[in-house]
Amino acid sequence: MTDGILPAPVAALLDVALVSELTVVDGSGRPVTYPLIPLYDGTHIFMTSAVLFSRKLRHIKANPRVSVALTDPVGVPAEPFARATIQGDARVVEDDLHAGWEELLPLWRAKEPVIDSFVKKRFGIPLFFERSIIEIRPVRVQYWPAGDTSVAPQVFELTGAGR
């Protein structure tokens, strides 16, 4: 399990999560949700977005407040299953779209080993591998043991985390 700023059970969910729901706020103040694979290094949650699907990046640059939900028993194959929502402040790292995101490959590979074979074939779909990094500093966590959201979640305030 990745040690770090998040409560251990939440870090355990992130470590196995193949999909999460990233929610951003669009220009009209409306929430918009995107399924994405989350990566966690103990301090920040990272996601990557291909330039092909970059509307979310524009939204984040205009309003950095986001949430990451872990909700799907198939996409989050944790034992025991639980659910969590992590709220945080996001930053888009876009200074090297071609190779900058590759620094996340070790985290990505640990969760999805097949990524290496995709990267080797990047010439086949080159714009999919021009990617920005979404770096999220968690500020608050809601955690529902056993995934039961009919009861109040445990809430963890992480003020100052990741700074």
Next chain:
Amino acid sequence: MTALAPVEAVTRAEGFDHVVVSFVGADGYPASVAGEFTCEPHAATITVGPIDPASLPVDGTEVCLTVSHIRPQPGIGYDERRYVNLWGPAHVDGRILSVTVEQASGWDEADVPFFEYAERSVPVAHDYFSDVGARPHLSRWWTFFLATRLPFLTATIVPIALGGAVAAYDDAFSLGWWLLALVAGCAVHLGLNIANDLFDDASGADAANTTPTPFSGGSRVMQYGLVRRRSLVWACAACYAVAIGVGVFLAAARGWELLALGVVGVVLSLAYTAPPLRLVHRGLGEPVTAAGFGPIMTLGAYFVCAEQWSGPAFYASLPVAILIALVLYVNQIPDRLGDAAVGKRTLIVRWPARRVQIAYAAAAVLTFVLIAAGPALDITPWWTLVALVTVPMARSVYQGICANYDQPYALMPAMQTNIGLHLFTGLLLVAGYVVAALV
């Protein structure tokens, strides 16, 4: 994401296991909570709960409901990817939240395959590059590989190898001259591939094609912003300059008759997509391709070795000519909507599906009849009958284009087999001639 009507979106949502409710909280952060849900499609309404009341938004808040599904496939990635976002004002009653959906969007890879989804999103990528002042990048080698569509050089190598093999059978093979013919043939082929992209880009055919595959839809290096148009024009001109230069040298050295063949080849390669003739737009792409990558290349290679023309070499080139035309023919199936949109009226655009399929079968049968008849008519050596072993490949391609005519990505195996059919049949003909020359 594709916009969905509220009723359709709620109907689609019915098949998912849980829903994620997201809203912007009083502190400005989005909040999300998952729950069980029921759908009333006719009313475009979704009801979620029971959920901890403190985790729900206040009544009237606009929420985004998200249903999503993936199926992890170890060693492959994921499939069955689909999700729907539905928006509307929340009606909260204790532990229950209901939303009458006002707007929705989503993606289901069963409806829009991932590669098509990505292709439709190319304008979004360009907007983003423009915003951040960046350009997409690929190594020089891969850019060259893509821009020239290098793997398709097999279409040139096979007929030129065949010309050399027939010359060897006639005891007239000359490695040095044959290699020069190969250089000229490859150069003109790479040049025409680039020219094809330039003219398809100018006509809008490639931009209109949202279902390109590795075998069709052009190299797309311009559509993706990997190469500037001007660079491709120079690369195209350089390829043709090499081809013409080597061709003129060969004609001077081996016989000026060769020049006529070369001129026809160069003119056809340019007239294929270039105005004013634009032969492929007139449904003449197949015969032009057959001529260029069949008799012209085979006879040219034979001539530079033997310094004379050959009827048997012409006959030997016919199966290869038909099969390379069939490569173009099948590869145009996924392109047909984009081609039709810009007036590129290929045979595939002109004909109904069944006629396209029957014509493929007829042409494939003719190919193998020619191979079988060659030795019987004492035109080709008996050893060339070994090329008949590829009949099952042709049958497989026919079955593929019948089963997946309207599914570009499911058609890819048939397209790949069809390219293999040309390559292996051609190489087996070459092998037949070489063995016959040796025994």
